Amino acid sequence: MSPRTLYDKIWDEHLVATRADGTSLIYIDRHLVHEVTSPQAFEGLVLAGRALRRPGNILSVADHNVPTADREKGIRDETCRLQVEALEANVKAHGVPYIPLLDDRQGIVHVVGPEQGFTLPGTTVVCGDSHTSTHGAFGALAFGIGTSEVEHVMATQTLPQRRSKNLRVRFDGALPPGTGAKDMALRLIGQIGTAGGTGCVMEYTGSAVRGLSLEGRMTLCNMSIEGGARAGLVAPDDTTFAYVAGRPLAPKGALWDAAVAHWRTLTSDPEAAFDQEVVVDLRGLAPQVTWGTSPQWVTDITGRVPDPAQARTADERDAILRALEYMGLEPGTPMEAIGIQVAFIGSCTNGRIEDLREAALVARGRKVAQGVRALVVPGSGLVKKQAEAEGLDRIFLEAGFEWRQPGCSMCLGMNEDRLEAGVRCASTSNRNFEGRQGRGSRTHLVSPAMAAAAAVTGHFTDVRRMLEN
């Protein structure tokens, strides 16, 4: 057989049929479902009189619009409550596995799936959510789909697909101190742009990627969609197997051994051809901060807000001007001189235990700056418990951070955790679009360490200086 990429191998293994018109039918192993993008899919099935083909291959949980405080008292916002109730009614009616809101395992789908061992190497994973790319960290082909496709998977356990192009992202060099997976992701997107990966599945390679924990790989793969790619992939290795082993839904005993033996074959063959390749040089990488309303508008913490006059085209200049106006920033301002009012640590990008440890290291023994509101929202109830067992909650609370219940929270502000117009936020989430965290909100994307640094100093700060002491 001719040499194949990791993506090719997973694709070939999931090919159910190739139709006369050239489209392929791909089998879907794992389907994650949440409250926002599923009600119309369940409704569609019922209206068409269709049953779910494999309800057991679904894992469902409410995360997007759930409250992150006083949850025990119920959901106050009526439309949010109705949506969560609709999910509960639907999963019950169709026999779909569901993690209830007050269960310790509840959390953001992309944190919960891996945590439960639902996400496995070599599988196909879909969810009505673009950040499904997160699961690519396990060497799973994972991508976001629309609600009609959610319905399609529920009905047939397949999706009609077109083959994507193979894009290899090679990270050269080692990660400098004070930087991490979030900085790698932002640097890459800054380099290729938000449409750079359109039509592609990106495979992340290089020793820096190998050196990342699964949490770090999830952060990196999470943001593949922000680079325009359908999915991101990291070939599974011993780090992956150690993470998956023993998880509640992971295979056990002889099945585990058989699985690992197969998973070890899931790497791109040395001679495999990629359609495109991007090289990202990590030497000299500084902590990254976005300044605009797109993740590609990013710079080093030591950098400055760009001058639109230096744009390459008139369109680019206009776009930068509009972004700077929206963000309330003057060209040439040093990034470190930009003050913040809110710091948000959480989301499926950076709401895992390792992220909280990284932020706590900076918060320890310091105080949130006057006039700053800082929130820590664990990605799941299990992350929260683990953090509490390690005493991270005490560190945050003593420093003046809020310690909240798990969910998507201020990543998109569907619940009460919303930014007011004009408020500037250092956020560990993945999107800084206009209005993303609330109408008129001003989002700067950073790593957990950088968000904590901004919280305690009141402005963006080069966290490397704080880690030295």
Next chain:
Amino acid sequence: MMPFTTLTGIAAPLLRANVDTDLIIPKQFLTTLVRSGLGRHLFDELRHDPEGREVPDFVLNREPYRNATILLSGPNFGCGSSREHAPWALLDFGIRCVVAPSFADIFFNNCFSNGVLPVVLPAETIARLAAEAGPLTVDLSTQTVSGSGCGFRFEIEAARKAALLEGMDEIKRSEANLSEIEAYETRRRVEAPWLAVGGC
């Protein structure tokens, strides 16, 4: 799904790059349980001020664009969230065709699930179409977009085109492959038995 054959109507220019789905339909409208009724919230934060009043100079608040059925835009249209609420909102407003130099993948797929035609044309061509005074006609069978003084051909994958022209039910189509799906599942149970899930 509603078939798409030809469409003649007003084309509204929103000529900016990276129009994301948060912009098309902000999150506060995603708590809906149905597909309909989102048209009045389309581009809400551009179209309405914080008090809910119309922003007079936004394109969809101006004549004749209030009745637009075609949208002209910049590259990477529909990037960001996978929310199908974006094409639902466009459709509910009355827009059945978006013309842009490029589209983000998930949005592109979501359009086809809803009988919305995404047309890819170069930015210069779109600028030319935006300069047309009268309505445009989009003809899927001949793959053309034309105005009174110009006409352009666009490319579209044959399978996508056929599905749109017919208004095909994609699920029904996949159900036709049922025997292959069953054979696949049987084979996989043997080859990859560790994939069986017990629920939670």
